[in-house]
Amino acid sequence: xxxxxxxxxxxxxxxxxxxxxxxxxxxxxxxxxxxxxxxxxxxxxxxxxxxxxxxxxxxxxxxxxxxxxxxxxxxxxxxxxxxxxxxxxxxxxxxxxxxxxxxxxxxxxxxxxxxxxxxxxxxxxxxxxxxxxxxxxxxxxxxxxxxxxxxxxxxxxxxxxxxxxxxxxxxxxxxxxxxxxxxxxxxxxxxxxxxxxxxxxxxxxxxxxxxxxxxxxxxxxxxxxxxxxxxxxxxxxxxxxxxxxxxxxxxxxxxxxxxxxxxxxxxxxxxxxxxxxxxxxxxxxxxxxxxxxxxxxxxxxxxxxxxxxxxxxxxxxxxxxxxxxxxxxxxx
Numbered sequence: 012x013x014x015x016x017x018x019x020x021x022x023x024x025x026x027x028x029x030x031x032x033x034x035x036x037x038x039x040x041x042x043x044x045x046x047x048x049x050x051x052x053x054x055x056x057x058x059x060x061x062x063x064x065x066x067x068x069x070x071x072x073x074x075x076x077x078x079x080x081x082x083x084x085x086x087x088x089x090x091x092x093x094x095x096x097x098x099x100x101x102x103x104x105x106x107x108x109x110x111x112x113x114x115x116x117x118x119x120x121x122x123x124x125x126x127x128x129x130x131x132x133x134x135x136x137x138x139x140x141x142x143x144x145x146x147x148x149x150x151x152x153x154x155x156x157x158x159x160x161x162x163x164x165x166x167x168x169x170x171x172x173x174x175x176x177x178x179x180x181x182x183x184x185x186x187x188x189x190x191x192x193x194x195x196x197x198x199x200x201x202x203x204x205x206x207x208x209x210x211x212x213x214x215x216x217x218x219x220x221x222x223x224x225x226x227x228x229x230x231x232x233x234x235x236x237x238x239x240x241x242x243x244x245x246x247x248x249x250x251x252x253x254x255x256x257x258x259x260x261x262x263x264x265x266x267x268x269x270x271x272x273x274x275x276x277x278x279x280x281x282x283x284x285x286x287x288x289x290x291x292x293x294x295x296x297x298x299x300x301x302x303x304x305x306x307x308x309x310x311x312x313x314x315x316x317x318x319x320x321x322x323x324x325x326x327x328x329x330x331x332x333x334x335x336x337x338x339x340x341x342x343x
Contacts, residue, residue, distance in 0.1 A: 017067055021107030022097060026133045033107050036067035037138040038130070041145055043072050045090035046099040048205045049142070049175035049183040051334075054103055056172050057140040066137055067106040072096065073113040080113055088236045090185055090204075095211065102337040109134075122148030126161045138168035177203060195240035197297045206335035207247075209293040210237075212274070214285045224311055226318075228275035229285045231292070233261070241272060243298040245321035247328075247339060248278055249291040254340060255281050258314075258321035259292070262301035279322065293339055296324045 023029045039057040043050045054070070061068040074093050079086040091099055093110065100108050111117070120128075125148050130136050139158060147153035155171045162169035175183045183203050191200035192208065201207050212231035229248075233239065241262035248255050255278040263272055276292060278285075298320050304310040330336035 017106040020097075020101040020105065021069075023107070023109045024112075026109075026111070026129065029109055029133060030107065033067045033069050033109075034135040035137055036069055036106070036134070037061050037140065038069055038071050038109075038134060038136050039105075040071045040139060040141045040147075042076060043070060043091075043096060043100070044076060044087070044185045045188055045204055046096060046103065047090075047183055047185065047188060047203055048177075051103065051205065052175040053140055053142050053172045054100075054105070056170050057138075058104070060138050060140070060168070060170065069107040069109060070100050070105055071109045071111065071134075072100075073111050073117075075113060077113055077118065080115060080118070086236060088189060088234060088238055090188055090208065092211075095209070099206075099334065099338070102334050119149045122153035122157055123161070124148075125153060126158070126165065130167070131165055136167050138170065140170045140172065143171055143173050189238050193238035193240055195242055195297045195300070197244070197294055201294070201331060205332045206338050207293040207295060207331070209291055209338070211289055211291045214288050214290060216286060217273075217275075224307065224314070226277045226311075226314055228260075228277050229288075229290060231274040231276065231290065233272070233274050239294075240297070240300075242300045243317050245295040245298060245324040246276060247293045247295060247325060248276060249293075249340075250278070250281075250285060251288055252281075252283060255279060256322065256325045257281075258298075258318050260301070277318070279318070295321075295328055298324070 017032055021030050021033060037057045037060050039053050041050060041053055057068045076087040076089065097108055097110070130139060139162065141155065141158065143155060145155065159169045159171070177183055181187070188200050188203050191203065197208070210233065212233065214229045215232060217228070217230040239261060244259045244261065246257045246259045248257050257276050257278040259274060259276040261272065261274045276290070298317055302313070304313065330339065330341055
């Protein structure tokens with residue numbers, strides 16, 4: 012953890028808004044989509060450099076995702092959209108985060124200008140920490156070796172963190188996590204993240220069919236390019252009234268209308284109105300795939316079994332990490 016005396020997590024969304032109190036600090040640079048275990052190796056290196064000093068430690072990231080800017084017809088699904096990325100960075104213990112707008116013009120900045128104008132003149136950094144695959148500047152000429160040389164020339168330290176591998180010696184990446192979600196392998200996605208994957212969405216009005224079945228649901232719309240495999244999930248949900256366990260169905264409701272994909276959450280032991288609330292849903296485990304039932308009674312019987320299985324899965328949950336402990340609020 013950084014040993015600076017900054018008591019709150021500071022956020023700046025432009026260079027002009029960068030707070031003076033973070034100047035002279037140690038910056039961890041990257042896109043950090045997901046803030047997964049590989050990203051946290053970069054953050055941990057920054058924390059280690061800040062330990063025992065008064066240097067603040069902060070992250071520099073970019074929005075939107077560079078691949079989306081250069082290929083807008085095929086946008087990258089964000090494991091952690093900006094607000095959620097900031098939430099994970101906050102619970103990691105950083106002093107702050109600088110989120111710079113990523114545009115084609117920004118991408119065209121010369122590498123030496125990025126170093127001089129941003130890292131030196133504006134941020135006044137004492138040390139930069141990046142991953143082995145971080146590049147910056149026009150034509151990606153700002154390589155890790157370039158950054159090392161620039162640091163030696165201008166008097167700031169540079170640490171390049173090598174790739175982080177999982178227990179099977181495979182590289183941890185945001186792409187692997189998206190693939191795991193698409194395969195319904197929630198256990199692997201969560202293990203690579205080091206916390207339970209979560210999303211936020213606003214509750215929409217629906218046809219209230221779940222209420223008639225004895226399972227009232229909060230209807231949530233996921234992004235069009237969300238890779239999550241359709242099926243039934245055990246979930247923990249944060250509402251305006253606190254935390255609730257639940258079971259969720261993500262799919263097209265084949266027993267009824269086979270419509271557009273919808274994430275329908277039933278909260279256990281909840282009474283009240285969730286309409287128009289923003290819910291935060293943490294995926295604990297995948298219970299089964301989506302099925303079509305010949306009768307409503309057969310569907311309800313399966314929903315009863317799903318609820319029992321979800322309760323059992325949630326009851327056995329233990330924190331995957333200190334970050335998971337904080338995000339899921341295991342004291343709740």
